[in-house]
Amino acid sequence: MARKVISNIFKLVAGFVFFIPITWMLVSSLKTNNEIILDPIGLPEKLNFSNYISAWVTANFGSYFLNSVIIVIGAMILLVFVCTLAAYAFARFKVPLKNVILYIVLFGLIIPNMMLIFPIYRFFDRVGLMNNLFGLILLYVAFGIPFSVFILRSYFLSFPTELEDAALIDGCNRFSTFFRIVLPASKGAISTVLIFQFIGFWNEFVFAYLLLNSDKLRPVSAGLGNFSSMFKTDYAGLFAASSIATVPVLIIFLIFQRYFIEALAGSLKG
Amino acid sequence: MNTSKTSILVRIKDNTLSYSFIVPMLILYGVFSLYQIGTVFYLSFFKGRLYSRTITEFVGWENYIRLFKDPEILQVLKTTFTYIIIIVVLKIGIGLFLSLWLSKNTRTNKIARTLIFLPTATSGIATGLIWNTMYNPRYGLINNALNFLHLDFLTRSWLGNTDTALFSIIVIDLWHWAGFILIIMVAGIQNIPQDIYDAGRIDGTNNFTENFYITIPLIKNVFLTITLFIITAAFKVYEYIFATTKGGPLNSTNLLAIHMYNTGIKDAQVTYGSAIAVFLFFLSLVFSGTFLILSKFGRAERE
Secondary structure, three states, rough: OHHHHHHHHEEEEEEHHHHHHHHHHHHOOOOHHHHHHHHOOOOOOOOOOOOHHHHOOOOOHHHHHHHHHHHHHHHHHHHHHHHHHHHHHHHHHHOOHHHHHHHHHHHHHHHHHHHHHHHHHHHHHOOOOOOOOHHHHHHHHHHHHHHHHHHHHHHHHHHHHHHHHHHOOOOOOHHHHHHHHHHHHHHHHHHHHHHHHHHHHHHHHHHHHHHHHOOOOOOOOHHHHHHHHHOOOOOHHHHHHHHHHHHHHHHHHHHHHHHHHHHHHHHHHH | OOOOOOOHHHHHHHHHHHHHHHHHHHHHHHHHHHHHHHHHHHOOOOOOOOOOOOEEEOOHHHHHHHHHHHHHHHHHHHHHHHHHHHHHHHHHHHHHHHHHHOOOHHHHHHHHHHHHHHHOOOOHHHHHHHHHHOOOOOOOOOHHHHHHOOHHHOOOOOOOOOOOOOHHHHHHHHHHHHHHHHHHHHHHHHOOHHHHHHHHHOOOOOOOOHHHHHHHHHOOOHHHHHHHHHHHHOOOOHHHHHHHHOOOOOOOOOOOOHHHHHHHHHHHHHHHHHHHHHHHHHHHHHHHHHHHHHHHHHHHHHH
């Protein structure tokens, strides 16, 4: 019994060690710059939320946050629409060259997107998508396709066809069968894809920083990039801004953790 | 009556309709991924600057010849492979230890797993910035905590020192992704049927030895998947370094991805940068291919 208690305490300590950097960020975000410099590991004298207000208003994180929301929601809606349709066709229909197309798409799983920065930078510049939120949304959707198609296709393959057959016999066409029967029954698989991609889209930095160089359009991740190039560092502002960027994802992640873990376990089997 | 078991869905062969399901995906993937992959190969055979809109001077293999003669690339590769070897060993070691320790679904284990998994949700850039402040020699958590514990002799400028900078970046990476490895390994362990452990008990395994006789051999394929994931991720390490050392001090943290980015964007040598990108692509491909073959081989062996 005592051994069990001790082992549990060690486990919680190990877990807490991983939580230290987040604690450091949250605690420091409530301190003044003076407190951070004079007593770096102490607690704040009083909870000081002014860092958040100045990050939100003066440092533009309010507008970055709104841009993040627009980009992430736009990309998620488009991604689900595009990928469920395609994954369904891959799972159900006989299409010429289907396997070739599927392999080309799944090939995307091993392409490091980083290698595409130069052509994409030039492409966005030439077609006028630079500093365009919608351009970034399209790019994110394209990057999300291989993984989403992979997960959704394996779900549709395991999903029984009887319901769809019945709907077709009753006179539904392919599209209405899809939207009225298949989509509502795939909420679980779609949530898995969405939570995975939500985190990826919200956190994406390289392309957002490069392709949206107008400060008005930047999402939070790219906005944080400003802090890496400042010589005179505003620590309190940095901690508050990082918290603004991080805490919403952490909360959503905690709520939907189950789906995230399912996606990981699922990709293991594939 | 139709006696065929095939669903009518599959039997209807209306290609136009079927393709209309796929086309939106194909257009996006084609334009923003496939076409761009083609372009990076194309650019690597030309000469030109980032901001010139037309790149016309064909130079053949010149960028690649330069790449293989570039002493800087050699240093970058040495750093990158050092990083990869250390990170593979540490991530697998820590991930395996934690997953064997925390694999059962008790409440404490679930809490610990969640806490370790949580960093996965933070962005690379926020992670880099937070750790940058933690490593700060004067105001950072690490040196101040060491002083507090009277371990002053251990304090140093973690990121400003060529001896410790790369390892400090590795620690950031470990913190960020250890939970991810843990969750995948736990999923692998939980897939092992209980009766194998029961049979092991009859043959004399105990709580400790069953890890070596049963668990580890049975999650062999999970190791392959994870190693592949860790290596390909290491080729992409960018944000932590952007937020901290930017490749320094003295290039000691100049990994392949950051070097490629700096060559193409900061120095605006976009065509030479593209050659580095193609090189990076083939490195990832070689590793992915090797591991795919290995895991197929492992699977065939078991069947």
